Amino acid sequence: xxxxxxxxxxxxxxxxxxxxxxxxxAVTKHLRVLEGAGVVRSVRSGRESLFALEPLRIAxxxxxxxxxxxxxxxxxxxxxxxxxx
Amino acid sequence: MTDRIEKTIELKAPxxxxxxxxxxxxxxxxxxxxxxxxxxxxxxxxxxxxxxPGCEHYRWEAVVxxxxxxxLFSFTxxxxxxxxxxxxxxxxxxxxxxxxxxxxxxTLLRVVESGFDKIxxxxxxxxxxxxxxxxxxxxxxxxxxxxxxxx
Numbered sequence: 054x055x056x057x058x059x060x061x062x063x064x065x066x067x068x069x070x071x072x073x074x075x076x077x078x079a080v081t082k083h084l085r086v087l088e089g090a091g092v093v094r095s096v097r098s099g100r101e102s103l104f105a106l107e108p109l110r111i112a113x114x115x116x117x118x119x120x121x122x123x124x125x126x127x128x129x130x131x132x133x134x135x136x137x138x
Numbered sequence: 139m140t141d142r143i144e145k146t147i148e149l150k151a152p153x154x155x156x157x158x159x160x161x162x163x164x165x166x167x168x169x170x171x172x173x174x175x176x177x178x179x180x181x182x183x184x185x186x187x188x189x190x191p192g193c194e195h196y197r198w199e200a201v202v203x204x205x206x207x208x209x210l211f212s213f214t215x216x217x218x219x220x221x222x223x224x225x226x227x228x229x230x231x232x233x234x235x236x237x238x239x240x241x242x243x244x245t246l247l248r249v250v251e252s253g254f255d256k257i258x259x260x261x262x263x264x265x266x267x268x269x270x271x272x273x274x275x276x277x278x279x280x281x282x283x284x285x286x287x288x289x
Contacts, residue, residue, distance in 0.1 A: 117254075118143060118254060121143055121251065121254075122143045122145075125143060125145050125249060125251070126145070128169065128170055128171075129145060129147045129247070129249065131169040131170075131171075132147075132149070132156075132159060132160075132169045132170075132247075133147060133149055134169075135159055135165070135168060135169040136149055136151040136155050136156050136159045137149065137150050137151055
């Protein structure tokens with residue numbers, strides 16, 4: 054299901070159910086769990102809900118940059134020790 | 139402001155010394171923890187292997203951009219693009235720029251890494267996970283370095 058969602062376009066429950074052995078109810082339940090975990094998000098389109106993968110959250114991007122930032126701090130500390138020897 | 143990382147550090151060493159530590163590939167490798175195959179040449183790919191204990195199978199690959207003596211050294215690379223089974227050539231790289239400035243006591247070094255907004259979210263996520271283990275190893279490196287200095 055995540056593989057289908059990773060195609061990028063929001064998709065309806067019926068579309069996501071098609072070609073699987075799961076019932077519509079089972080797929081809906083699964084999607085709601087994923088939504089609760091912040092992996093997917095749903096948007097309303099007329100009478101149905103469309104589901105899409107949640108983009109990387111801003112906090113995660115910040116975490117990533119923090120990590121890279123710390124690596125630079127370490128590398129520069131080693132450079133400092135290297136040239137000041 | 140999630141596109142760039144900017145660092146400045148005051149080094150008690152002349153600009154010429156810092157320039158050599160940045161651009162001589164052996165010196166660069168000793169503090170950056172990478173064994174490079176050859177010297178840095180503007181416009182050319184720099185290849186090598188990471189030398190962190192336990193990470194020797196990781197690759198280093200960058201394209202040297204500018205080398206303006208004792209002033210600017212820059213390269214582009216794919217941060218953490220070390221999975222040899224994947225092709226990263228279609229992805230936008232980040233740009234790393236080292237700028238040197240003479241001060242009364244030595245050298246002011248500025249490092250800017252920019253272009254993070256163009257990295258696909260999937261890769262940022264992957265890099266983040268890999269970095270969590272990398273960080274632990276960095277700590278060990280520092281500890282070892284400090285112990286050697288104290289001994």
